Amino acid sequence: MAATLVAARIQRNWLQRLSVIDIFLWAFRLAVLAAVVVGTFRTLYSGRYAGEVWLDFVVFGVSQGSVYALIALGYTMVYGILRMINFAHGDIFMCGAYTAYYAAGALYRAGVFNRQPLLSLAIILAVAVTASTSVALLVERVAYRPLRRAPRLVPLISAIGASFFIEYAVRGLYGSGFQAYPEFEVFKGKWNVFGIGILRTQAVVIVATLILMGLLYLFVMRTKTGTAMRAVSEDMEVAALMGINVDRIIVITFAVGAAAAGAAGVLYALVFKQVHFFMGFYPGIKAFTAAVLGGIGNIPGAMLGGLFLGLFESVGPILVLDGLGIVAPYQLKDVIAFTMLVMVLIFRPSGILGERLAGKKA
Amino acid sequence: MTLLDVENLHVYYGQIHALKGITLHVDPGEIVTLIGANGAGKSTTLKTISGLLRPREGRITLSGQDLAALPAHEVVAKGVVQVPEGRRIFGQLTVHENLSMGAYTRTERDGIDGDLERIFTLFPRLKERRAQVAGTLSGGEQQMLAIGRALMSQPKVLLLDEPSMGLAPVLVEQIFETITGINQLGTTVLLVEQNAYMALQIAQRGYVLQTGEIALSGSAKDLQANVEVRKAYLGG
Numbered sequence: 001m002a003a004t005l006v007a008a009r010i011q012r013n014w015l016q017r018l019s020v021i022d023i024f025l026w027a028f029r030l031a032v033l034a035a036v037v038v039g040t041f042r043t044l045y046s047g048r049y050a051g052e053v054w055l056d057f058v059v060f061g062v063s064q065g066s067v068y069a070l071i072a073l074g075y076t077m078v079y080g081i082l083r084m085i086n087f088a089h090g091d092i093f094m095c096g097a098y099t100a101y102y103a104a105g106a107l108y109r110a111g112v113f114n115r116q117p118l119l120s121l122a123i124i125l126a127v128a129v130t131a132s133t134s135v136a137l138l139v140e141r142v143a144y145r146p147l148r149r150a151p152r153l154v155p156l157i158s159a160i161g162a163s164f165f166i167e168y169a170v171r172g173l174y175g176s177g178f179q180a181y182p183e184f185e186v187f188k189g190k191w192n193v194f195g196i197g198i199l200r201t202q203a204v205v206i207v208a209t210l211i212l213m214g215l216l217y218l219f220v221m222r223t224k225t226g227t228a229m230r231a232v233s234e235d236m237e238v239a240a241l242m243g244i245n246v247d248r249i250i251v252i253t254f255a256v257g258a259a260a261a262g263a264a265g266v267l268y269a270l271v272f273k274q275v276h277f278f279m280g281f282y283p284g285i286k287a288f289t290a291a292v293l294g295g296i297g298n299i300p301g302a303m304l305g306g307l308f309l310g311l312f313e314s315v316g317p318i319l320v321l322d323g324l325g326i327v328a329p330y331q332l333k334d335v336i337a338f339t340m341l342v343m344v345l346i347f348r349p350s351g352i353l354g355e356r357l358a359g360k361k362a
Numbered sequence: 363m364t365l366l367d368v369e370n371l372h373v374y375y376g377q378i379h380a381l382k383g384i385t386l387h388v389d390p391g392e393i394v395t396l397i398g399a400n401g402a403g404k405s406t407t408l409k410t411i412s413g414l415l416r417p418r419e420g421r422i423t424l425s426g427q428d429l430a431a432l433p434a435h436e437v438v439a440k441g442v443v444q445v446p447e448g449r450r451i452f453g454q455l456t457v458h459e460n461l462s463m464g465a466y467t468r469t470e471r472d473g474i475d476g477d478l479e480r481i482f483t484l485f486p487r488l489k490e491r492r493a494q495v496a497g498t499l500s501g502g503e504q505q506m507l508a509i510g511r512a513l514m515s516q517p518k519v520l521l522l523d524e525p526s527m528g529l530a531p532v533l534v535e536q537i538f539e540t541i542t543g544i545n546q547l548g549t550t551v552l553l554v555e556q557n558a559y560m561a562l563q564i565a566q567r568g569y570v571l572q573t574g575e576i577a578l579s580g581s582a583k584d585l586q587a588n589v590e591v592r593k594a595y596l597g598g
């Protein structure tokens with residue numbers, strides 16, 4: 001008897017606390033869930049796509065997600081230390097891809113490109129990484145460091161300014177057209193991996209990303225500088241009290257994030273075979289979404305978030321939207337990505353791995 | 363010869379005049395305590411010595427070398443390290459990583475490993491938990507880690523900001539014993555405390571800070587006997 005009374009009271013309190021916004025949010029959640037379930041069910045039930053098609057989409061999603069993940073690392077590492085979103089990061093990625101285009105072109109004309117594909121790829125990567133890193137360090141020095149003690153909105157605005165500056169500087173220097181990237185002959189066609197045909201470029205992207213991620217993880221977790229980075233991201237003041245040169249660690253953080261973005265630029269150009277001054281915008285925002293999805297500030301989170309986003313974006317349209325009877329669902333893949341960003345921000349701002357992190361802190 | 367010398371230190375937070383001409387010194391091998399009520403400016407003094415805050419006026423020297431112009435990370439390399447108020451260990455790093463960050467300015471592997479062993483003998487609890495994430499340590503263990511971390515830099519002067527804060531009485535006693543032990547091994551200590559009773563027991567000399575000014579100074583014995591100090595800080 002008493003128990004039911006208590007239960008009733010709790011229920012009433014719960015009902016009282018329920019606001020219009022809550023109801024709306026729940027309705028939103030249910031609507032999205034229903035759309036996903038119904039769409040998926042109808043697509044699978046119709047049997048329109050064979051197993052192979054799914055596989056292609058999954059592989060494409062993973063390779064796309066790898067690129068997002070590499071870019072997302074830069075967002076997340078900088079956020080982890082400065083609590084700032086480096087909105088110029090997508091353009092730093094673009095700078096990497098763009099200089100890689102010139103390096104690739106030079107190698108192509110010299111005839112080295114297809115005779116020594118691995119060497120060429122290594123050279124292109126080195127050039128792209130150098131370019132991205134230089135631009136990032138310049139941006140940090142000019143646009144962010146002077147504002148270190150300013151309110152948080154100020155460096156954000158400065159970042160947007162830096163982003164436009166880089167885009168239009170590249171546009172002014174190299175024109176506004178698409179530039180075609182030369183293709184590696186060896187990376188044309190498919191490889192057979194355990195009886196599964198995988199596009200070679202995508203395989204290269206995935207493998208290169210795995211290697212880079214592994215190296216980065218070792219750097220952050222096992223080296224003295226990596227440990228110092230984690231220390232600075234936890235408590236900048238105490239890190240300085242331990243003798244860590246915080247400015248130097250911040251510079252290294254920007255450099256490492258930019259290097260990953262530069263490498264991502266090369267991989268991206270490998271798949272899409274063209275570069276453009278505005279090409280950093282969407283991958284940049286997608287990677288930012290990936291970083292938020294994984295829990296911003298969390299490095300494994302950025303890796304996971306990138307992969308998830310790439311997969312959802314690639315499989316989502318045909319799996320969910322197609323079943324809902326939407327024509328040409330693939331054109332809506334950006335809608336999926338940004339719906340996810342909004343949903344994560346509303347329902348789980350800490351991201352996939354964010355909560356575990358918070359738990360550790362307590 | 364004085365080891366750490368602070369002269370006429372003036373520090374501001376914006377318009378707030380937090381330190382109004384502090385002068386104090388610490389001789390080699392001493393434990394000197396700085397006591398005072400909440401908001402007196404004790405932490406501000408230590409932060410300024412450590413280079414986190416810039417004095418508007420005044421001098422800070424270590425064995426005659428100027429410290430006031432150095433950034434915080436270079437002050438550590440000179441031999442002055444601080445255990446900040448509230449411990450502030452790196453909660454997501456392991457115990458071992460925290461200690462290695464204390465040795466950040468050093469490069470000689472052997473020396474670092476030797477100091478690590480010394481700290482593990484001083485605090486056996488930390489040895490058992492060396493691979494554990496530091497945020498999961500108890501309050502007392504975190505304070506040990508904070509002290510151990512600072513010692514890893516091989517300081518000439520150890521600045522301690524309220525090491526006994528928030529600890530159970532048994533642990534407070536233990537922490538003060540540890541500080542005495544560290545001092546006997548040759549590290550000079552400047553100890554900020556609200557627990558004036560304990561602090562004056564282990565210190566040789568003390569300063570009483572009141573709203574940004576040194577109100578009193580003298581040997582620990584004299585301060586313990588002083589009527590005003592007894593009334594204000596020792597509970598009668």
Ligand SMILES: Nc1ncnc2c1ncn2[C@@H]1O[C@H](COP(=O)(O)OP(=O)(O)OP(=O)(O)O)[C@@H](O)[C@H]1O
Nearest residue numbers: 375378380398399400401402403404405406407556
């Ligand atoms: N960041 C800050 N901005 C403005 N004022 C500050 C700041 N930090 C400290 N103060 C002020 O400076 C004065 C001295 O503070 P301080 O932290 O040095 O005191 P304290 O003696 O360490 O006190 P407690 O025993 O509480 O730690 C106080 O009046 C405080 O309000």
Ligand SMILES: [Mg+2]
Nearest residue numbers: 404405406447
């Ligand atoms: Mg204080």
